[in-house]
Amino acid sequence: MTIGFHQKDFLLAVEGLTVSFDGFKAVNDLSFYVDENEIRVIIGPNGAGKTTVLDLICGKTEATSGSIRFRGQELTRMTENQIVEAGVGRKFQTPSIYDDLTVFENLEISYPRGRSVVGALAFRRDAAVRERVEAIAEMIFLKDRLDINADLLSHGQKQWLEIGMLLIQEPALLMLDEPVAGMSVSERIKTAELLKRIIKNHTVLVIEHDMKFVEDIAHKVTVLHQGQILSEGKMEKVKADPKVIEVYLGH
Numbered sequence: 357m358t359i360g361f362h363q364k365d366f367l368l369a370v371e372g373l374t375v376s377f378d379g380f381k382a383v384n385d386l387s388f389y390v391d392e393n394e395i396r397v398i399i400g401p402n403g404a405g406k407t408t409v410l411d412l413i414c415g416k417t418e419a420t421s422g423s424i425r426f427r428g429q430e431l432t433r434m435t436e437n438q439i440v441e442a443g444v445g446r447k448f449q450t451p452s453i454y455d456d457l458t459v460f461e462n463l464e465i466s467y468p469r470g471r472s473v474v475g476a477l478a479f480r481r482d483a484a485v486r487e488r489v490e491a492i493a494e495m496i497f498l499k500d501r502l503d504i505n506a507d508l509l510s511h512g513q514k515q516w517l518e519i520g521m522l523l524i525q526e527p528a529l530l531m532l533d534e535p536v537a538g539m540s541v542s543e544r545i546k547t548a549e550l551l552k553r554i555i556k557n558h559t560v561l562v563i564e565h566d567m568k569f570v571e572d573i574a575h576k577v578t579v580l581h582q583g584q585i586l587s588e589g590k591m592e593k594v595k596a597d598p599k600v601i602e603v604y605l606g607h
Contacts, residue, residue, distance in 0.1 A: 368424070394555070399570060444527055548572040
């Protein structure tokens with residue numbers, strides 16, 4: 357297979373992406389490109405198509421037309437499981453962790469070998485697993501919480517645990533939907549720090565409404581409106597764009 361310009365140069369290349377629900381175009385001829393080790397933030401008013409874009413990338417929603425290439429692989433032809441195996445991880449707005457398991461067990465159960473039924477049955481808590489779990493726990497600020505049940509964590513800690521459960525699977529791309537919603541100020545600051553750690557080895561695509569947080573983390577911002585790009589670039593440029601002020605930031 358020959359690798360085209362965009363596949364070679366970008367981790368993620370979205371081109372001409374459209375999805376229609378009963379004639380309504382939730383995403384309309386959308387194109388954007390994400391580099392390796394980039395934090396890209398997608399912002400925009402409610403109903404702009406932000407979450408739908410993540411649904412399309414992870415295969416939860418089928419595109420009507422267009423292309424999503426990830427490391428040269430066409431994701432629109434793949435199942436959700438194949439997309440995960442290719443290296444795309446997704447965190448939803450509500451944390452989906454196992455409340456009755458400890459932090460350690462939540463991370464351990466997400467370890468790639470444990471994910472299939474056969475893998476889980478044959479799974480042994482060896483030194484490599486323990487080492488990996490402890491390294492991730494330290495990264496997500498939960499090293500001293502490994503033995504406590506996940507239901508005793510604060511809201512922010514639960515969000516970090518779920519990010520850790522994604523990280524342990526070593527995705528090249530992590531997609532996070534409003535990761536700091538409901539967090540305290542100190543948790544939000546630590547989450548920004550966490551994302552800056554993550555991008556040493558990963559790329560992060562974030563949907564967020566918290567503008568202060570976006571300013572803290574974004575390398576590049578894509579503003580969506582009615583399923584199309586309204587503006588794109590550094591946060592300073594986007595914030596000063598009259599169209600963005602009118603449609604989104606002015607409200």
